[in-house]
Every structure is written in C-alpha cells, then in structure tokens.
Amino acid sequence: MPTKPDTATTENRERSATVLDLDQLAVHFQLQGNALSRLLGLKGRVVKAVDGVSLRLARGEVLGVVGESGSGKTTLGRALLGLAPTSSGSITYQSADRGPRVVSEMRGAELRGLRTDLQMVFQDPHAALNPSMTIEEAVGHPLVIHGMAQGPELKRRVEEALDKVGLSPTERFLTKLPSDLSGGQKQRAVIARAIILDPEVLVADEPVSMLDMSVRAKILQLMLDLKRDLGLTYVYITHDLATAKYFCDRIAIMYLGRVVEIGPTEEIFDHPRHPYTKALLAAIPEPDPEKMLPRNLPRGEIPDAAEPPLGCSFHPRCPEAVRGCGWESRDLRALVEEHWTRSDTAFDDEQQILGDLEHLDAPSTTATLGSGGSSAVRGILDRIKGEDPDEPLWSGVTSIEDTGPGVTVHFEKAGPPALRRAGGVDVACVLYPDETSDRDEA
Amino acid sequence: MAVRMPHWFRQIWNTKGLSRWIFLVGLFITLVFVVFAIFAPWIAPYHFNQTAVDGVKFPKLGSASSDHWLGTNDQFYDIASRMIWGARTGLEVVVMSVAFAGVIGVPLGLLSGFVGGWIDRVLVFLMDAIYAFPSLLLAIVFAFLLKNTLGGGVVAAALSLTAIYIPQYFRVVRNTTVSAREATYVEAARAIGAPPLTIMRKYLFGNVVQSVPVLGTLNAADALGTLAALGFLGLGIQPNEASEWGYDLSRALDDAQAGNWLPAFWPGLMIVLLITGLTFVGEGLNEGINPALRRRRLQKVVFPARTAGEEVSS
Amino acid sequence: MTVVEHSAHEDDGPVLEARDLRVWYATDRGPVRAVDGVSFQIRRGEILGLVGESGCGKSTLGRGLIGLLPDGSARDGELEFQGLDLLHLSAREQRDLRGTDLAMIFQEPLTRLNPLMRISEHFEETLRTHEKGISKDEVRRRSLEVLRVMGIPPTRYRAYPHEFSGGMRQRLMIALALVLRPAFVVADEPTTALDVLVEAQIIRILHDLRREYDTSLLLITHNLGIIAEACDRVAVMYAGEIVEIGDATAVFSHPKHPYTRELLRSTISLSTTGLNYIDGAPPDLVEPPSGCHFHPRCPDAMRICAERDPVDRDHGDGHRAACWAADLSDGLSLSEDERAPLEREEIAVADEA
Known part of the structure; x- marks a missing residue:
C-alpha cells in the first residue's frame, strides 16, 4: 500500500530499489514502576528506545547500525521484523515479487508469514538455539512451521543449508545438540536457520561480538559469501566500528533512539561530522602501539532513555558542545560535581553553601540552587567558571538571578536538532545547519 | 528421552558420597514396593478382601502363624496380605494423583507464564488461593464431594489428592516459563515465525519441565501421607474397595491401647518406609538435576614430575 | 605500612615472579592443564598485558596468581611476590595478603558489589578488615581521595551500587581494589562489558594508575587494541602456555611466534x-x-x-x-x-x- 503516488521516474527507480522504508519510526516501552506505584495503578515512565528514525534500505546493500548499548539499535532491528511493536511511524517492506507491505500494521499470522522474507541472526549463538533441539531440528524448524517441506525433502533442505554455511560434512552436525558445538559453529547453525527460508533481508544483531577473535573474520567472510550467492540485503547492527567499516556500504550512527549521522561508509570514516561519530572513531583501541587514545574523550555514559537530555541528547558528553545545544539543570549538577572531584577541599567547603543538588535531576531550563546566601553561591559558580571559562554550559546561560538563600540559573531553550544534509551525509547536530533547506521540502 | 536417561543418571552417580547413597537406598525401597504392587496377587497369600478360606473363617486378631505370617486383625483380614495389597493401592493412588496434577498443572503453568496479562493474574490468584488451604482440609473437602459421585474407590481418592498438588506444578512451571520466555531462543523462535502454541510446545515445554520429575517424587511421598490420613479419618478408600494402610492403622488403634500393637505396627511401618523411599529418590534426583545443589566428586590434581629433558636450554 | 617496607629493600627487582608455574583443575575426564608451565616477571609500576583466545588459560593464570581458584584446582612451580613464596603460604596468610598487597578487578562489577550496602559501607568494610581500628574520618578521607582519582563525585559516597552506571561501577571496583594501595593488581577483562567510549575512559584510568599508586598491573584481555593502548609489555598465551612475551611495541611490530x-x-x-x-x-x-x-x-x-x-x-x-x-x-x-x-x-x- 504505497503512501504517496509516484510521480517522478527517478523516484520510481529509487522505490523499486528500496527493500525497507522506515518513516519516523518510534518504539516506546512503558516501564513498570516500583511495587507501590503498580499497586496504585500509576503509569510507569516511558522509554523511547527508538524515537523518530527515517531511513531507506536499498536492495543488496549492507547498512550498518552503529551505537553503544542503550542507543536503541537492537530495538530498531527487532522492530524491522515486527518483534518489537511500533508505537508510531511506519515500516514498509517492498518485496521483489509481492509489492509493498506495511510491517508496522501487521499482526498475528500475517506477521509470522513475513518471516519467510525477513530473518534475523542473534548476538549470542548459544542462547539463540533451543538447548534441547538437535541442529537438524533447529535448522529445519522454519520450514516445518511454514509448511514448506517435510520428510526427505526437509532433510535435503537442511543439509543444503548446513553446506552453505560450511557445517560440512553435514552428518557430523545433524544430530548434535547446541552444547556440543563451538561458538563459531553455533553461529553458523543460527545463520543456516535464518537462510533456509531464502529470505531477502537479514538483520544481523552483533553476529560476531560474542565470538573469539580468530573466528570473527571467518563468520564475516561467510556472511559476505552468502550475500553474494543468495542476493541478501543486510542490516548489520553493531557497536564495533571496525567491523562495520569493513562490512558495510552505508552506516547509520545511533544515539539514544535517534540516528545522528548517516551516510556512505567511506564518507563517515574519512570525514566524520557528528562529534559523537568522531568520539567513537577516536575511542577504538587499535592494535598499534604508535596510536594512542586522545585525552579529550567524551565524559560520562549514555543517559537514561526515559529522561533524555533536553536539546541534543549528546550535549552533556560532547567535546564540541556550543551554546545552542540545550543546556539544562542536570548539566549544572554534573559540572558542580566534576568540580568537586578536581580538588581535595572544595567539597567540604562548598557543600553547605550549595545545599542539596538532588532536585536538579528533574530536567528543566531553570535551576534553583544554594542555601548559604546568594552572593556565596554566585562566588562558587564564578570559581567553577574560572576553572574553565570555555565550558560551553555558561554560553547557554541567559541569566542568573538571586532567589532567597540562593540563585536561579536560566538556560536558553533548544529542541533536538534534525537530520540535515552536510556534504555526502546527513547529520543531526547544531554545528551543521541546514545547507539545502529548499530542496528538502520538495 | 532415551538419550537423556543415562546422562542424568550419570550425574546422580557422580554426586558426592552421602547423597548418592540416599538416592540408591530410596530407589531400593521404592522398587521393593513396586514389586509388591505389581505382583500382589502372586506374592500375597490371600486377597485383601478375604476373611475366610474354603469356608473357614480367619481368626480375629490371630497371632502370627504359618497360615497368617503377620497374624490377622480385628476385621478378620490377613495382615500380611493387606500390607502387600496396600502397596498396590498406595502406588496406584499416588501415581494417578501426581500424573493428574502434572497433566493439569504443567500446561496451565506454561500458558499462564507465556501468555501473561490477565490470564496469568487470574490463574495465579486461583492457585494461590488453593495453595493457602491446609492440604489435608482440602483433600477432605474433595473426598466428601467426590464420595457421592465416584464412591470410595481408588480413583476418587486419587482425584481428591490431585487438587492439592496442581498449584505446586503450576507455580514451578509458571515461574520457569516467565524467565524462559525472555530467553533469546524464544525470541529466535518468534523470528522464524513460530506461532505461540508451537513456541510453548517445542521451545518452552522441554526446558521448563526439567524440575517436574523431582517435584513429582517429592509430591508422591507427600500424597501417600495424605492418603493415609484420609484413610485414618475414614474418608478415604473403603476397606472392601482396596486395602489401605491408613484405614488399617485407625482400625488397629483400639487394639493397640488394649496391648496388641502388632496390627497397628505393620501399616505404620509400611507408610513410613514408602514415604522415606520416595523422599530419598526425590532428593537424589534433585541433587542430580539441580546444578546448584550438585557437588561432583573431583579427583585431586596430581602433578607429574617434570622430565629432565624438558629443561634443556640452548 | 607493609607496602613501604617491601619497596624499601626491593627497588628494581620484580614485584612478582612466576617460574614454571602450573595451574591445573580437575574434571571428570582428568586434569585440565589450564596453565602449564609459565614463567614471567612483573616489575614495579609496570602494566603487563595477558592476551589470548577464550579457553587459553589466561583467566586461570590471573586467578592463580592471586590465589582465588575454585575447588579442585592446584598450583605447582614457583611464585614469588616481594620475596614471599606464595605457593607455600597458609590459607590465612594468603587471605591477609589479598586486598592489602594483592587485589583483583573483575569483568562484571555489579556481581561483586553487595546491593544492600552503600558505597561508604563497602569502603568501611574493606578498610576495617585489613586495618583494624581505623577511624571513621580516616575511612572517609581515604575513600573520597581514591574516588576523586577515579572521577566519582563525593556526593555519591552514600549511594547504593544500583544507582551507578556500568562504567561508574567499574570505577568503584577499581577504587575499592586500590584503597589499600596493593602492590599488584590483576584486572580480568575489566572493560569487556562496557561500551567503547566508557572502555576508553577505563583504559585511561588503568594506564594512569602507576602515577598515583605505583601499582603493578596484570591486564587480562582478548582485545589486542587494549593491550597496545595500555600496556608496557605483553604476554601472549595459547593453550596454557605463554608463547611470546616482550615489550608491547616490539611484539606488535615484530611478532616472533x-x-x-x-x-x-x-x-x-x-x-x-x-x-x-x-x-x-x-x-x-x-x-x-x-x-x-x-x-x-x-x-x-x-x-x-x-x-x-x-x-x-x-x-x-x-x-x-x-x-x-x-x-x-x-x-x-x-x-x-x-x-x-x-x-x-x-x-x-x-x-x-
């Protein structure tokens, strides 16, 4: 069911080449609160695991989805197969022979039928195989479920699939249980199970990260061979930029449920634009003693997706942050605490004056703090500012006014930046303002 | 299953000293009773309901003799025959009640744990309510209810015990299902398009029933005690339907107070022995199957002496 | 303190030396030769990387050095730590040594922290076990100091483990291991469970440890990149043996094996x-x-x-x-x-x- 009538011929060609079309896809999870709030029937917090992702997967390409844990990359992969429910937006699958189908609206049997075309490979091959099923049963089960083969035909197809993934001679593996196989062999069995239905798209969620170094390359090579032989399209989900660089045609960098940069692999690696992409690239420990990690790594960790930072999600960690990034109360708390880790005595001296900082954790563009008198509080803030006048948080402060025994700091309001064209890629960062605003609207 | 048997048996065999002996002793006792139960008509000198042979009535409270190895009781029954036939009754009831409870409890637990939502909540509430009752009281209520429809036979007794044990299977299976539901292989089963029933049957069932045999043997021991208690209270199996130790025990109490304690001693001993045997088997299975409890026998590491040739240096 | 005594008379010698060390453990099929005759030294303030595939015995070696081995395993050979023969100490002497002079950092920090104890209580327990009669103020002073070096703000001193993120927990574990200023620390895959940016932060911290604490570190990892980043020397382990050891730059640029x-x-x-x-x-x-x-x-x-x-x-x-x-x-x-x-x-x- 096409959403728009195709007009231009170029767009037509582009559409036929598109296998998966994601439009503002969002997957939100309702968290269960603690026991008390559940008893009272209160709604828990909402985690926006995937929050407005639009992208197109072209037939035959390898798209890398790269991010840290908590970036939403695994949820995105599950949503593609309908394993995670779509909250809003849509996923459209255009199969080679049956025309477009909207995955995000499918339920039950229809959704299960889709799995003959979209398949998945999991991170932990050991956990992905039923411990009480033999390899023959496990690999052949998709055919049984979809009623596509039985008896000798089933066995023939299973042996064929095992041969394709290199588990040969097959009689050595057919009767084995997963616990009898090595990690690499189990992952081959999982891949065999995925390709036995002859799918078009394979979502591979960290397929090599649990494997030993000496076999990672072997499994990646197998996946490349299968792509060539079977004409597969891959979505390669990973936290490892090094394998993504070798394996992918295009890469989407995800941070806290959003794509922050997407473009051709070469362009991303040769000219990373988003500060997060740059940081990821710089942080990879290379087996080369001459190259050292840079000192200005992003601080902190990926924040809670239930309460993402205001403005750009990456700004609290960003080494290149500027005024318009969306500074807020929690950043002020982090700055004060960081200041306390820099000196022995500051904490004991200043803690009383600033009072409790817990309330700053409620995200807001106004932050009221201090209990030891406005001027004393201002003094501490000035001292912190003096330690690092270039700290971009201060540029986002619009005013500081005295309130009671402390001060109120007002920050400039800013929304999350949208994906915008910059060079050969799309970037969501205030440092790259829209260079093609007129074309985008067309 | 044929492949698995030796595997878990080897695991039990490899457990450390005492628990292995407990298992073997339990197995021996239980097997003796199983032999009694199966071959009762051939082993026992008389039928359990027999009070006369060739028109000659048995003596009342007769002492042990070559005709009556353990004597007779106050109902003119031959005690030895009653004891041997009692093994058949006990094991029949126990096996039936445990099997019924498993057949009902396991699928309910699987369904409840896998589907979740309001079905889960209702079932958990119902099962907890049943579980909260004292088990004997529950069995008495069911025995009363079933007496009118099914009479005082073996099946009625087995069914009144079934109700007690369903919640136990339900709980164990439901809880393991809830955690197994999140396993990657279940997600993988969804990913290959397996419908919910297939997931439960092919992916969850085999992995969540592993603790059921242990529970089964332990419940069997408990069921035997409850059956005896029902019989003791006169609510269980009627003496002319089958021979039941609990009933015999209660009949023998007055005689025991009068000084003749043998008619009470034998059924008591039988109950204690079979319960002990079943419990031992259950504990043994538990140690064999439950890896947390298992402590295997490990040979001490002995380092071979280094060969002089290894130490050559250039 | 003990550390000072040791360092006084052993300035340039190795902190720890293993000669033909074997660590085997028992299974049904016979002893597994997890570590089968390894010899190496670690100098003061040095970071030695230990790298190999899973199952090569690197974790067993790390635990064997500290004496944290499961039942049914045994050590043989020579293991000398600051002049002490570690293989012939009583269980009690070994326990006393662990924590004060020998410490270990694990892969999964959450499983090593008691969820019901505040961070402050973890520090109190660690310090009190090894230094009887230490005052509460002294505990606080020393804990806050080591937390500060790890980049954990003093406001979090009274928090519970679950209130920390993965990287923060690993920093906590390192802080707990270092508060007694041990001479030798084994870190077993300390960053494997962490994201790449946090991993880089932890590598930085480990790399800078010697400046603050003069600690020798055995860093066990399967990631050659981490070795190149953080270690002075590297030992490559295969099937229970160290097949190659040497200066990290030399081994990486001209591997012999x-x-x-x-x-x-x-x-x-x-x-x-x-x-x-x-x-x-x-x-x-x-x-x-x-x-x-x-x-x-x-x-x-x-x-x-x-x-x-x-x-x-x-x-x-x-x-x-x-x-x-x-x-x-x-x-x-x-x-x-x-x-x-x-x-x-x-x-x-x-x-x-």
Whole structure:
C-alpha cells in the first residue's frame, strides 16, 4: 500500500530499489514502576528506545547500525521484523515479487508469514538455539512451521543449508545438540536457520561480538559469501566500528533512539561530522602501539532513555558542545560535581553553601540552587567558571538571578536538532545547519 | 528421552558420597514396593478382601502363624496380605494423583507464564488461593464431594489428592516459563515465525519441565501421607474397595491401647518406609538435576614430575 | 605500612615472579592443564598485558596468581611476590595478603558489589578488615581521595551500587581494589562489558594508575587494541602456555611466534583491508597436542614442531618466544628432516573456535 503516488521516474527507480522504508519510526516501552506505584495503578515512565528514525534500505546493500548499548539499535532491528511493536511511524517492506507491505500494521499470522522474507541472526549463538533441539531440528524448524517441506525433502533442505554455511560434512552436525558445538559453529547453525527460508533481508544483531577473535573474520567472510550467492540485503547492527567499516556500504550512527549521522561508509570514516561519530572513531583501541587514545574523550555514559537530555541528547558528553545545544539543570549538577572531584577541599567547603543538588535531576531550563546566601553561591559558580571559562554550559546561560538563600540559573531553550544534509551525509547536530533547506521540502 | 536417561543418571552417580547413597537406598525401597504392587496377587497369600478360606473363617486378631505370617486383625483380614495389597493401592493412588496434577498443572503453568496479562493474574490468584488451604482440609473437602459421585474407590481418592498438588506444578512451571520466555531462543523462535502454541510446545515445554520429575517424587511421598490420613479419618478408600494402610492403622488403634500393637505396627511401618523411599529418590534426583545443589566428586590434581629433558636450554 | 617496607629493600627487582608455574583443575575426564608451565616477571609500576583466545588459560593464570581458584584446582612451580613464596603460604596468610598487597578487578562489577550496602559501607568494610581500628574520618578521607582519582563525585559516597552506571561501577571496583594501595593488581577483562567510549575512559584510568599508586598491573584481555593502548609489555598465551612475551611495541611490530602474528592478522581494526583468520580450534587442554601446542594450526609448522617442545628463548631485549621457526630464523641449526614442512591434517571449514 504505497503512501504517496509516484510521480517522478527517478523516484520510481529509487522505490523499486528500496527493500525497507522506515518513516519516523518510534518504539516506546512503558516501564513498570516500583511495587507501590503498580499497586496504585500509576503509569510507569516511558522509554523511547527508538524515537523518530527515517531511513531507506536499498536492495543488496549492507547498512550498518552503529551505537553503544542503550542507543536503541537492537530495538530498531527487532522492530524491522515486527518483534518489537511500533508505537508510531511506519515500516514498509517492498518485496521483489509481492509489492509493498506495511510491517508496522501487521499482526498475528500475517506477521509470522513475513518471516519467510525477513530473518534475523542473534548476538549470542548459544542462547539463540533451543538447548534441547538437535541442529537438524533447529535448522529445519522454519520450514516445518511454514509448511514448506517435510520428510526427505526437509532433510535435503537442511543439509543444503548446513553446506552453505560450511557445517560440512553435514552428518557430523545433524544430530548434535547446541552444547556440543563451538561458538563459531553455533553461529553458523543460527545463520543456516535464518537462510533456509531464502529470505531477502537479514538483520544481523552483533553476529560476531560474542565470538573469539580468530573466528570473527571467518563468520564475516561467510556472511559476505552468502550475500553474494543468495542476493541478501543486510542490516548489520553493531557497536564495533571496525567491523562495520569493513562490512558495510552505508552506516547509520545511533544515539539514544535517534540516528545522528548517516551516510556512505567511506564518507563517515574519512570525514566524520557528528562529534559523537568522531568520539567513537577516536575511542577504538587499535592494535598499534604508535596510536594512542586522545585525552579529550567524551565524559560520562549514555543517559537514561526515559529522561533524555533536553536539546541534543549528546550535549552533556560532547567535546564540541556550543551554546545552542540545550543546556539544562542536570548539566549544572554534573559540572558542580566534576568540580568537586578536581580538588581535595572544595567539597567540604562548598557543600553547605550549595545545599542539596538532588532536585536538579528533574530536567528543566531553570535551576534553583544554594542555601548559604546568594552572593556565596554566585562566588562558587564564578570559581567553577574560572576553572574553565570555555565550558560551553555558561554560553547557554541567559541569566542568573538571586532567589532567597540562593540563585536561579536560566538556560536558553533548544529542541533536538534534525537530520540535515552536510556534504555526502546527513547529520543531526547544531554545528551543521541546514545547507539545502529548499530542496528538502520538495 | 532415551538419550537423556543415562546422562542424568550419570550425574546422580557422580554426586558426592552421602547423597548418592540416599538416592540408591530410596530407589531400593521404592522398587521393593513396586514389586509388591505389581505382583500382589502372586506374592500375597490371600486377597485383601478375604476373611475366610474354603469356608473357614480367619481368626480375629490371630497371632502370627504359618497360615497368617503377620497374624490377622480385628476385621478378620490377613495382615500380611493387606500390607502387600496396600502397596498396590498406595502406588496406584499416588501415581494417578501426581500424573493428574502434572497433566493439569504443567500446561496451565506454561500458558499462564507465556501468555501473561490477565490470564496469568487470574490463574495465579486461583492457585494461590488453593495453595493457602491446609492440604489435608482440602483433600477432605474433595473426598466428601467426590464420595457421592465416584464412591470410595481408588480413583476418587486419587482425584481428591490431585487438587492439592496442581498449584505446586503450576507455580514451578509458571515461574520457569516467565524467565524462559525472555530467553533469546524464544525470541529466535518468534523470528522464524513460530506461532505461540508451537513456541510453548517445542521451545518452552522441554526446558521448563526439567524440575517436574523431582517435584513429582517429592509430591508422591507427600500424597501417600495424605492418603493415609484420609484413610485414618475414614474418608478415604473403603476397606472392601482396596486395602489401605491408613484405614488399617485407625482400625488397629483400639487394639493397640488394649496391648496388641502388632496390627497397628505393620501399616505404620509400611507408610513410613514408602514415604522415606520416595523422599530419598526425590532428593537424589534433585541433587542430580539441580546444578546448584550438585557437588561432583573431583579427583585431586596430581602433578607429574617434570622430565629432565624438558629443561634443556640452548 | 607493609607496602613501604617491601619497596624499601626491593627497588628494581620484580614485584612478582612466576617460574614454571602450573595451574591445573580437575574434571571428570582428568586434569585440565589450564596453565602449564609459565614463567614471567612483573616489575614495579609496570602494566603487563595477558592476551589470548577464550579457553587459553589466561583467566586461570590471573586467578592463580592471586590465589582465588575454585575447588579442585592446584598450583605447582614457583611464585614469588616481594620475596614471599606464595605457593607455600597458609590459607590465612594468603587471605591477609589479598586486598592489602594483592587485589583483583573483575569483568562484571555489579556481581561483586553487595546491593544492600552503600558505597561508604563497602569502603568501611574493606578498610576495617585489613586495618583494624581505623577511624571513621580516616575511612572517609581515604575513600573520597581514591574516588576523586577515579572521577566519582563525593556526593555519591552514600549511594547504593544500583544507582551507578556500568562504567561508574567499574570505577568503584577499581577504587575499592586500590584503597589499600596493593602492590599488584590483576584486572580480568575489566572493560569487556562496557561500551567503547566508557572502555576508553577505563583504559585511561588503568594506564594512569602507576602515577598515583605505583601499582603493578596484570591486564587480562582478548582485545589486542587494549593491550597496545595500555600496556608496557605483553604476554601472549595459547593453550596454557605463554608463547611470546616482550615489550608491547616490539611484539606488535615484530611478532616472533606465528600465533601472535596470526592473531594480529585476524583482528579486525580500522585499518583492516582483508579478512584473515586462524584455521582450526584451540586444543583440548586435558590432552594437549605433542610438541608445540600450536602446531596443528600453524602455517609455519615443521616436523620438529610436532615432536619436540619448543624452548622458551630470549630473542633480544627480553623479547622471548617459544617457537622452533623463530629459533631457525635466529640461526639455530636444525637438520633437513627437522626443518621439513609438517604435513598437516586437513582442517574442515567448520573446525573452529
């Protein structure tokens, strides 16, 4: 069911080449609160695991989805197969022979039928195989479920699939249980199970990260061979930029449920634009003693997706942050605490004056703090500012006014930046303002 | 299953000293009773309901003799025959009640744990309510209810015990299902398009029933005690339907107070022995199957002496 | 304190020295030779990386050095720590040594922290166990100081473990390990569970430890990148043996052992242009292969490799390797027959780790 009538011929060609079309896809999870709030029937917090992702997967390409844990990359992969429910937006699958189908609206049997075309490979091959099923049963089960083969035909197809993934001679593996196989062999069995239905798209969620170094390359090579032989399209989900660089045609960098940069692999690696992409690239420990990690790594960790930072999600960690990034109360708390880790005595001296900082954790563009008198509080803030006048948080402060025994700091309001064209890629960062605003609207 | 048997048996065999002996002793006792139960008509000198042979009535409270190895009781029954036939009754009831409870409890637990939502909540509430009752009281209520429809036979007794044990299977299976539901292989089963029933049957069932045999043997021991208690209270199996130790025990109490304690001693001993045997088997299975409890026998590491040739240096 | 006493008379000698150390553990099938005759030294303030595939015995070696081994395992050989013979101490003496002089950092920090105890209580317990009668103020002062070095704000001192993120917990574990200023720390895959940016932060911290604490560190990892980033020297372990050890730069730029070379080649990094891998799987350590344990997978294997154990030789500047091929290229004379390429058994595609 096409959403728009195709007009231009170029767009037509582009559409036929598109296998998966994601439009503002969002997957939100309702968290269960603690026991008390559940008893009272209160709604828990909402985690926006995937929050407005639009992208197109072209037939035959390898798209890398790269991010840290908590970036939403695994949820995105599950949503593609309908394993995670779509909250809003849509996923459209255009199969080679049956025309477009909207995955995000499918339920039950229809959704299960889709799995003959979209398949998945999991991170932990050991956990992905039923411990009480033999390899023959496990690999052949998709055919049984979809009623596509039985008896000798089933066995023939299973042996064929095992041969394709290199588990040969097959009689050595057919009767084995997963616990009898090595990690690499189990992952081959999982891949065999995925390709036995002859799918078009394979979502591979960290397929090599649990494997030993000496076999990672072997499994990646197998996946490349299968792509060539079977004409597969891959979505390669990973936290490892090094394998993504070798394996992918295009890469989407995800941070806290959003794509922050997407473009051709070469362009991303040769000219990373988003500060997060740059940081990821710089942080990879290379087996080369001459190259050292840079000192200005992003601080902190990926924040809670239930309460993402205001403005750009990456700004609290960003080494290149500027005024318009969306500074807020929690950043002020982090700055004060960081200041306390820099000196022995500051904490004991200043803690009383600033009072409790817990309330700053409620995200807001106004932050009221201090209990030891406005001027004393201002003094501490000035001292912190003096330690690092270039700290971009201060540029986002619009005013500081005295309130009671402390001060109120007002920050400039800013929304999350949208994906915008910059060079050969799309970037969501205030440092790259829209260079093609007129074309985008067309 | 044929492949698995030796595997878990080897695991039990490899457990450390005492628990292995407990298992073997339990197995021996239980097997003796199983032999009694199966071959009762051939082993026992008389039928359990027999009070006369060739028109000659048995003596009342007769002492042990070559005709009556353990004597007779106050109902003119031959005690030895009653004891041997009692093994058949006990094991029949126990096996039936445990099997019924498993057949009902396991699928309910699987369904409840896998589907979740309001079905889960209702079932958990119902099962907890049943579980909260004292088990004997529950069995008495069911025995009363079933007496009118099914009479005082073996099946009625087995069914009144079934109700007690369903919640136990339900709980164990439901809880393991809830955690197994999140396993990657279940997600993988969804990913290959397996419908919910297939997931439960092919992916969850085999992995969540592993603790059921242990529970089964332990419940069997408990069921035997409850059956005896029902019989003791006169609510269980009627003496002319089958021979039941609990009933015999209660009949023998007055005689025991009068000084003749043998008619009470034998059924008591039988109950204690079979319960002990079943419990031992259950504990043994538990140690064999439950890896947390298992402590295997490990040979001490002995380092071979280094060969002089290894130490050559250039 | 004890640390000062030791360092006074042993300035330049090794902090820890293992000579022909073996750590085996029992299974149904017989003893597993997880560590089978390794010799190495760690100097004061040095970071030695220990790298290898899973199952090569690197974790067992790390635990064996600290004495944290499971039931049924045994140690043999010589292990000297600041003049003490570690293998012949009583269980009590070993326990006293752990924490104060020997410490360990684990992969999963959350499983090592008591969820019901505040961070402050963890520090109190650690300090009180080893330094009886220490005052509450002193506990606080020393804990806050080490937390500050780890970048944990003092406001979090009274928090519970679950209130911290993964990287923060690992910092906490390091802080707890270091608050007693041990002379030697084993870190077993300390960053494996962490994201790449946090991993980089932790590597930085470990790398900078010696500046603040003068601690020697054995860093166990499967990631060659981490070794290159953080370590002074590196030991490469295969099938229970250290096959190569030396200065990290030297080992990475001129590996002597074919295993090291192949491991480096099979690692996928940003500069990877082609995929390489090592055929076959690591051997069963109950019955390891004869001669060099790597010979069934080694592309350079000669006949001698399958028959005689290679000798651990210094190839200059303390760069040691146990490999006949390396000896040959260093000028050792081998007979025609010994040098002949080994006819290896066919390795199937799926015979892999």
